Amino acid sequence: MERHAGDGQRRHGLREIYRANTIRGMGMKGVTQQALEHYEDREHSLVKHAILASYLQRCLMIVGQWSSKIAYIDCFAGPWKSQMSDLSDTSPGIAIHLMADCQATLQEKHHKQVRVRSVFVESDAQRADLLDAHVQQAPTNIVRPEIWRKSFQDAIPEILAWLEPDEFAFVFVDPFGWKDVIESSVLAPFLKRDRTELLITFMWNFINLATGHTEQEANLTAVFGKDWQAANAYSGDAKHRQLMRRYRQQLTTACDGSGLNRLRTAVLPVEYANKKKVIFNLVYATHNATGLVVFWEQAEHVVAQQSRLKLQHRLDHVAKQHGQNDLFNADAHQDEPHLPSYDLKQAWLARLPNVDDVLVVDTIVMADLIEATDGLLSDLQKALGELIKDGTIENVNAKRPRKVHVVNYRNKEQLRRLK
Numbered sequence: 475m476e477r478h479a480g481d482g483q484r485r486h487g488l489r490e491i492y493r494a495n496t497i498r499g500m501g502m503k504g505v506t507q508q509a510l511e512h513y514e515d516r517e518h519s520l521v522k523h524a525i526l527a528s529y530l531q532r533c534l535m536i537v538g539q540w541s542s543k544i545a546y547i548d549c550f551a552g553p554w555k556s557q558m559s560d561l562s563d564t565s566p567g568i569a570i571h572l573m574a575d576c577q578a579t580l581q582e583k584h585h586k587q588v589r590v591r592s593v594f595v596e597s598d599a600q601r602a603d604l605l606d607a608h609v610q611q612a613p614t615n616i617v618r619p620e621i622w623r624k625s626f627q628d629a630i631p632e633i634l635a636w637l638e639p640d641e642f643a644f645v646f647v648d649p650f651g652w653k654d655v656i657e658s659s660v661l662a663p664f665l666k667r668d669r670t671e672l673l674i675t676f677m678w679n680f681i682n683l684a685t686g687h688t689e690q691e692a693n694l695t696a697v698f699g700k701d702w703q704a705a706n707a708y709s710g711d712a713k714h715r716q717l718m719r720r721y722r723q724q725l726t727t728a729c730d731g732s733g734l735n736r737l738r739t740a741v742l743p744v745e746y747a748n749k750k751k752v753i754f755n756l757v758y759a760t761h762n763a764t765g766l767v768v769f770w771e772q773a774e775h776v777v778a779q780q781s782r783l784k785l786q787h788r789l790d791h792v793a794k795q796h797g798q799n800d801l802f803n804a805d806a807h808q809d810e811p812h813l814p815s816y817d818l819k820q821a822w823l824a825r826l827p828n829v830d831d832v833l834v835v836d837t838i839v840m841a842d843l844i845e846a847t848d849g850l851l852s853d854l855q856k857a858l859g860e861l862i863k864d865g866t867i868e869n870v871n872a873k874r875p876r877k878v879h880v881v882n883y884r885n886k887e888q889l890r891r892l893k
């Protein structure tokens with residue numbers, strides 16, 4: 475049953491958890507713990523909402539610098555299992571708040587007049603009613619959000635007709651299931667459209683289960699393309715990687731020859747709160763290299779938050795068993811640093827194969843590296859740091875060795891192969 479309880483006293487939601495990185499050693503209930511309370515039985519949605527919010531915020535602020543028209547389309551809007559009267563624990567609540575915030579900041583601080591519109595597609599009448607009531611209160615500096623009471627599949631041609639040719643579109647595809655929704659053939663009209671980005675919830679738990687059932691072969695071929703069965707020879711992480719590579723390839727192939735730049739994708743796996751197992755992947759697709767790098771910068775924070783959430787979930791469980799609710803909080807937790815993997819070093823070296831080769835590192839190089847390796851930016855930086863430390867590569871523009879921003883890709887720094 476969905477809950478829409480009054481929440482006057484509970485204000486620690488997503489905005490606070492985004493800042494959890496900087497909060498250390500709180501002696502009271504931590505922000506991670508409070509946020510988890512709002513996401514009981516759907517803890518993984520907290521990770522989804524964290525990346526949606528943190529990326530959307532940056533995306534709107536960046537796109538608003540060059541586009542005067544932005545549209546947000548939530549194809550499976552909900553609200554689903556919300557516990558907040560302002561829907562701030564749902565994708566519509568988060569997006570509407572951010573759209574209004576960014577529109578105002580763009581106007582006041584950057585003197586950019588941006589028209590921000592949105593469509594929320596929801597096939598369930600009761601949920602659509604809740605949304606309808608919510609958007610009546612939406613800030614008026616954005617166009618009143620539209621609620622479309624229909625199925626995503628029926629809405630696709632209408633969404634494409636509704637979008638103006640020069641309008642930037644962010645499309646969120648967040649279904650419960652997968653069939654007839656996330657296949658490249660279904661999403662192709664969006665993938666092919668210029669100025670369009672997608673965030674897709676890929677229900678790995680269901681799809682992985684389906685790979686064991688012969689009657690699902692045709693459905694899975696629609697997702698992964700021909701000969702996907704070869705990936706069944708693998709298990710665990712390797713199978714996950716193989717099949718997700720195939721899916722990403724299907725998305726890219728669907729828009730070959732369309733769009734100014736080729737389609738790029740990144741995958742952020744989201745795990746169950748209580749086990750080391752992927753429940754769904756968030757697949758991001760864009761034609762813009764900077765978009766991919768910005769998404770991955772935000773993903774890095776969310777990966778750290780995810781590990782704190784999982785730790786907090788375990789701590790809460792232990793505390794409950796001992797009848798002590800508020801003792802432990804995971805906000806100060808940081809994962810142990812780990813050594814860069816060999817593959818990431820190889821990925822750098824492949825771009826500088828010979829002594830004296832020079833590489834200008836910009837967002838396109840970084841986007842290529844992210845796509846090729848799935849390595850986090852911090853790990854890619856660490857791997858490069860190792861190569862610089864052992865004298866294989868130098869950063870021509872760095873006055874002294876750096877530990878974190880080993881190469882600054884926004885400044886297009888140059889690397890040279892020394893040996």
Ligand SMILES: C[S@@+](CC[C@H](N)C(=O)[O-])C[C@H]1O[C@@H](n2cnc3c(N)ncnc32)[C@H](O)[C@@H]1O
Pocket residue numbers: 549550551552553554563564565566595596597598601624625626627648649650
């Ligand atoms: C996972 S929930 C969405 C959660 C929401 N995006 C969030 O993050 O808060 C999926 C929603 O899609 C709706 N739905 C299911 N099938 C649909 C369809 N074919 N077209 C549109 N909406 C659908 C369900 O009623 C449900 O509200």
